[in-house]
Amino acid sequence: MAKMTLKDLRKLRDAKRQEMDMRNPDNKTADVIVSMGTSGIAAGAKDTLKAFVDELSAQDLTTVAVRQVGGMGLEHAEPTVEVRVPDMPAVIYGKVTADIARTIVRRHIMGKELVNEHIFDRPAADIVDEGKRGE
Amino acid sequence: MEARSSTIRLYLEETGDRLTVRLEDNGVGMDAETVRRAQDPFYTDGVKHPGRAVGLGIPFLRQLADATGGRFSLESAPGVGTTVELVVPREHLDLPPTGDLPTVLQQALCYAGDYEMVIQRRRDTAGYQVSRRELVEVLGDLETVGSQALLREYIAAQEESLDDTEAETWQR
Numbered sequence: 001m002a003k004m005t006l007k008d009l010r011k012l013r014d015a016k017r018q019e020m021d022m023r024n025p026d027n028k029t030a031d032v033i034v035s036m037g038t039s040g041i042a043a044g045a046k047d048t049l050k051a052f053v054d055e056l057s058a059q060d061l062t063t064v065a066v067r068q069v070g071g072m073g074l075e076h077a078e079p080t081v082e083v084r085v086p087d088m089p090a091v092i093y094g095k096v097t098a099d100i101a102r103t104i105v106r107r108h109i110m111g112k113e114l115v116n117e118h119i120f121d122r123p124a125a126d127i128v129d130e131g132k133r134g135e
Numbered sequence: 136m137e138a139r140s141s142t143i144r145l146y147l148e149e150t151g152d153r154l155t156v157r158l159e160d161n162g163v164g165m166d167a168e169t170v171r172r173a174q175d176p177f178y179t180d181g182v183k184h185p186g187r188a189v190g191l192g193i194p195f196l197r198q199l200a201d202a203t204g205g206r207f208s209l210e211s212a213p214g215v216g217t218t219v220e221l222v223v224p225r226e227h228l229d230l231p232p233t234g235d236l237p238t239v240l241q242q243a244l245c246y247a248g249d250y251e252m253v254i255q256r257r258r259d260t261a262g263y264q265v266s267r268r269e270l271v272e273v274l275g276d277l278e279t280v281g282s283q284a285l286l287r288e289y290i291a292a293q294e295e296s297l298d299d300t301e302a303e304t305w306q307r
Contacts, residue, residue, distance in 0.1 A: 009285060009289050050235070053280055054284075057281070
């Protein structure tokens with residue numbers, strides 16, 4: 001197989017973008033913030049992050065932002081994930097395995113319903129400090 | 136990124152019987168005393184999590200070098216930057232499996248912030264290089280799932296090209 005070039009990547013991106021604009025005209029989207037400190041990674045945060053990207057792609061929710069931060073200070077509950085969906089309270093989920101990540105995509109992001117049994121509510125300090133959120 | 140680096144370079148090389156991982160940044164750096172203490176698992180600077188006294192990333196690398204008969208080094212200078220290097224035998228029984236490299240590299244490139252990250256990958260005679268700035272220029276952003284999925288596909292294709300080069304070398 002010929003090596004994929006940056007030009008090929010640009011073509012793929014343009015094709016996907018066109019496809020997405022047709023399906024999702026209002027473009028209202030969500031934020032998923034995964035805690036990727038050493039303890040989070042040891043508890044499986046890389047698999048969790050991959051599960052979010054895979055499931056959101058599979059559901060064509062390609063405009064959702066998935067970000068990584070260091071530890072949120074909730075080591076007992078790793079892997080931890082903050083989810084922000086417009087018109088819903090921001091929450092931090094704990095013990096988010098790949099399976100729970102898929103549940104969060106389907107129930108919280110798509111179904112607009114909190115996954116109560118996994119909620120730990122605190123903001124992600126790294127991102128608040130950088131002033132990236134309107135709090 | 137937390138060391139306020141504007142450029143990070145990651146070398147990931149498998150040559151002969153060695154695996155070399157080297158990470159260089161041009162961030163705030165550390166003085167000699169901090170370099171020494173950073174290798175202690177019960178030390179952290181406490182800036183991000185006041186009161187916490189555990190920092191495991193660097194001690195884990197040291198432990199891996201010890202367990203496999205490899206070599207680990209941490210060099211740093213305030214205001215200049217830091218270089219971490221791990222060299223281990225590729226086939227050692229105690230070396231953890233490489234895992235899903237395209238996903239790991241995609242995740243490494245997708246931390247938030249405005250910085251350059253260059254990954255130089257080599258496996259014996261084959262290799263490739265990716266630049267975060269070039270990827271942002273092509274994909275528009277690295278935050279959305281759409282971009283991240285494409286980025287992983289791109290890196291997976293580069294990794295596959297290493298296998299192809301290896302096969303061609305064998306055929307010759």
